Amino acid sequence: MFRHALSLASMFGCALVLVACGNGEPPQQLPRPVMVVQPQPASEARESYPGEVHARYEPELAFRIGGKVVERLVEAGDRVRKDQPLARLDPQDVRLQLDGMRAQVAAAEANLRVAKAEHDRYKALLGRQLVSQSQFDNADNAYRAATARLQQARAEFDVASNQVDYAVLRATSDGLIAQRRIEVGQVVAAGQTAFVLAADGEREVAINLPEQSLERYRVGQDVEVELWSQPGRHYLGKIRELSPAADAQSRTYSARVAFSEQEVPAELGQSALVSIRRDGEVALAVPLSALSAEQGRAHVWRLKADSTVERVEVRTGPFGEQLVPVLEGLEADDWVVLAGVQMLSDNQPVRPVDRHNRPVELAAQE
Missing domain, CATH: 1.10.287.470 (Helix hairpin bin)
Incomplete structure (x- = not known):
């Protein structure tokens, strides 16, 4: 009798709970605050590669005969004049x-x-x-x-x-000894490199381009060079030389960038950053954090006029360090979610703000 009364009381309590919850409709979903950005023009999307300042002319100096080195007169980093003796063989x-x-x-x-x-x-x-x-x-x-x-x-x-x-090796021009590859007592063959001379005159930047990006670059293409010793200052330049074959170990293609200006305060061995503007079919670019993928298909979350989001599949180009070029799927006036894309779903209401935490005016995108 007591157990039967307890069961009735439990059923009655559950009924009260259902009545309190209303008519069974799901609770209203509150808008989620999200940070949104607009895709930036591809003309502002660049690929950057680190490089090193070299002399345009860097001849490898070698003895024209073989023999034993009995005297070495210079070290790496020494400045030399044309026809100055650098080393001697046993005569x-x-x-x-x-x-x-x-x-x-x-x-x-x-x-x-x-x-x-x-x-x-x-x-x-x-x-x-x-x-x-x-x-x-x-x-x-x-x-x-x-x-x-x-x-x-x-x-x-x-x-x-x-x-x-x-038997006496002499400098072919004024310059700086960039490398020394012989020692006193060493027996060298004819044509074996003894020194690398960085000739005075023009300076340029040596960079390595990845294999997958080579088709986007050409000789004569405009670039910008920033010396790490002069942050924030950019010098115009052009790709002067592009290797036709990849390096056997790094699988990258060496390139030389020449400065467009006559006098640039660039010293040998300085570090530099070469920025190359993307061109061709790339139209827009979005930050890496805005992109997500599912089953091998890339997508972003785009803000709609009713303050909800929708998933939009996009076709992307080669990834950069911070940006991803978007070839298809977005327009310049679209707004895309910048972060937290894994927590979103289709038609989810959101409260959009920009990078400065300011509400985004939806009328601007209509």
Whole structure:
């Protein structure tokens, strides 16, 4: 009896609760405050790449002959003048070769004197018809061969003399030693790089471009360069050179950016930031936080005139550091939710504010 009375009381209590909740309609959803932004023009969307200031001309200096380094006269960072000695090889071997070639020249000269004397004697005898024509021809050929051998010996002597000079490596122009790659006592081969010289004159910035973005860049394209030593100051420039092949390790393409201005206070080795404006089919760009994806499809939440949001699928371009280019799906006067996009649903009422926490006037988007 007691249990039956308890069951009735429970049923009666549940009925009172249902009556208190009304007629079963869901409670009204309160507007969620959201921060919204408008897509910015793609002309303001840039891709930036770090770089380093280099000289436009950076020849790799090397000995033209092989040998053992006996003296190194400069270090990396030293300023040098044109024709200034930078390093020396052991000259003993090339001097011995020069002495040998000098002896060969002397022997060739002596041989030519003998051949000339024979030639003159046979020529006189031929005029008196005391020797045959064939005998004179043999003497004439010997004389000609001796003349050619002397010319060859003198040419080889000049080569050996040059090699003595090649034992001293000299700067090809005024500039700064950017790299040093040899040590005293090292045996180097002919053509092996000993120094890298940063020649005085124009400066430019070396950057590396990613493989997936290469098609958007071309030689002659305008860029902006900001030196990290001068924040906030931008210099105009152009892409002067673009490598046709990717680096085997980094898989990036090296590029050189030349300054448009004649005199830019850029020192060798300084860090720089090169900004390249996107062009082509990109129309708008939105912040990274405004973009979401589901099942491989990117979308944003767009604000409607009735202060609700709707999910809009968009087609995007390559992601930047802060912005995402939007190729299709948005208009310039749309408002999109900036943050908290994972908490939204279709037709959800919201209270939109801008970055400065000011209410957004919906009439502006109608």
